[in-house]
Amino acid sequence: MSARTVGAVAETAPGERRVALSPDGAARLLAADHQVIIEAGAGDAAWFTESDYTDAGARLLSRREVYEQADIIVCVHPPAAADASLLRPGQVLIGLLAPLLDLDLARSLAQAKVTAISLDGLPRTLSAAQSMDVLSSQANVAGYKAALVAADTYGGYLPMFMTAAGTTRPAQVLVIGAGVAGLQAISTARRLGAVVTGYDVRDAARADVASTGANFLDVGAPVSAAGDGGYARALSREEHDAQQAALTDAIARFDIVITTAQVPGRPAPVLVSAAALAAMRPGSVVVDLAASRFGGNVDGALPETTTITDNGVTVIGAGNLPAGVPKAASTAYARNIVAMLAHLVRDGALVLDQDDPITAGVLVTHDGDIVHPAVRALIEAPTSEGPDA
Numbered sequence: 001m002s003a004r005t006v007g008a009v010a011e012t013a014p015g016e017r018r019v020a021l022s023p024d025g026a027a028r029l030l031a032a033d034h035q036v037i038i039e040a041g042a043g044d045a046a047w048f049t050e051s052d053y054t055d056a057g058a059r060l061l062s063r064r065e066v067y068e069q070a071d072i073i074v075c076v077h078p079p080a081a082a083d084a085s086l087l088r089p090g091q092v093l094i095g096l097l098a099p100l101l102d103l104d105l106a107r108s109l110a111q112a113k114v115t116a117i118s119l120d121g122l123p124r125t126l127s128a129a130q131s132m133d134v135l136s137s138q139a140n141v142a143g144y145k146a147a148l149v150a151a152d153t154y155g156g157y158l159p160m161f162m163t164a165a166g167t168t169r170p171a172q173v174l175v176i177g178a179g180v181a182g183l184q185a186i187s188t189a190r191r192l193g194a195v196v197t198g199y200d201v202r203d204a205a206r207a208d209v210a211s212t213g214a215n216f217l218d219v220g221a222p223v224s225a226a227g228d229g230g231y232a233r234a235l236s237r238e239e240h241d242a243q244q245a246a247l248t249d250a251i252a253r254f255d256i257v258i259t260t261a262q263v264p265g266r267p268a269p270v271l272v273s274a275a276a277l278a279a280m281r282p283g284s285v286v287v288d289l290a291a292s293r294f295g296g297n298v299d300g301a302l303p304e305t306t307t308i309t310d311n312g313v314t315v316i317g318a319g320n321l322p323a324g325v326p327k328a329a330s331t332a333y334a335r336n337i338v339a340m341l342a343h344l345v346r347d348g349a350l351v352l353d354q355d356d357p358i359t360a361g362v363l364v365t366h367d368g369d370i371v372h373p374a375v376r377a378l379i380e381a382p383t384s385e386g387p388d389a
């Protein structure tokens with residue numbers, strides 16, 4: 001069986017600076033006997049030059065040629081409509097396709113007989129899947145960048161400084177949600193010298209926070225809300241209200257609050273209320289990583305939007321933070337893609353074993369059918385068009 005040709009084109013989503021294949025990823029695919037083709041200029045925004053790719057052994061082509069010649073197209077975001085029409089039957093598309101949020105995309109990829117593989121469906125707690133886990137690799141970048149954005153906006157120092165002009169107190173940072181992004185935000189803020197406190201509803205997160213050297217926030221209203229697969233479960237209305245009230249009392253003493261709390265399949269819980277914002281000191285900074293069109297962790301926060309409250313608190317609804325660290329984020333993303341291809345392609349042939357939990361988690365469409373059970377269930381549900389419908 002001949003080698004596969006893997007192709008990547010420039011991302012077109014507004015503000016996106018990542019590319020699905022880095023030169024390092026291209027070299028790894030070539031070492032695994034694949035051919036690699038890249039749209040000329042696809043890595044420019046991530047600071048990868050064309051010679052970085054050609055030195056690695058990749059060929060540079062036009063966008064259309066990549067679509068024509070690749071057996072496997074790798075991407076970060078799903079292709080825009082004009083590109084989607086270039087996909088052909090039997091071609092494989094691998095990326096963050098979010099099919100549960102975009103049923104029309106799943107339908108159109110099935111209709112085009114494209115084999116669609118969405119990395120957001122990966123069963124992340126399987127140890128064999130960890131090297132392919134783009135949600136973790138990109139959350140790690142987002143947590144890092146969130147701490148930098150907060151530090152950049154804050155008007156004081158993060159570390160304690162003892163200078164001839166006097167001693168400054170270190171900034172007090174609270175990170176709410178101690179998953180992948182939260183733990184990286186905690187570690188980064190600690191490296192910058194802040195005094196950091198973490199908080200989460202899962203009991204297991206206490207040990208994770210402790211392992212970074214940060215404090216754990218005891219809000220006096222303990223709930224243990226571990227759900228399936230290492231994620232949190234949604235809290236009941238009473239639990240949520242008690243938690244929000246306890247957090248509202250605690251938040252006022254922090255200079256910087258970074259929120260990352262998510263519950264799978266649900267809008268993010270609002271944990272920083274308007275009352276909590278009103279009680280914070282002028283000059284405090286809140287960064288909401290969970291801000292999306294479905295809401296966020298901070299009352300009123302919107303993605304890609306920064307506001308300053310009447311009492312002088314800067315609230316940053318984060319957007320696509322990994323795009324702000326494009327070189328590192330793309331390098332990690334491409335490594336995940338390489339690991340996924342090593343799993344799916346054996347001796348040059350695509351092996352789609354539905355009994356394999358990794359394949360079953362990521363395979364969305366194949367041979368004209370929508371094969372992912374959760375996507376099928378949403379499409380077949382009589383009244384539902386999406387998880388929030």
Ligand code: NAD
Pocket residue numbers: 124125126127130133135136139176177178179180181182199200201202205229230231232235243260261262263264269271
């Ligand atoms: P996530 O993005 O879904 O959520 C971020 C954090 O928010 C989680 O820690 C969650 O507990 C927390 N949260 C949810 N509701 C909250 C609330 N009301 N108040 C406070 N915190 C709340 O999660 P994630 O970062 O993708 O990962 C979640 C867990 O899965 C972590 O334990 C992570 O280490 C684990 N994980 C394990 C693996 C693995 O085993 N390989 C891989 C990825 C993630």
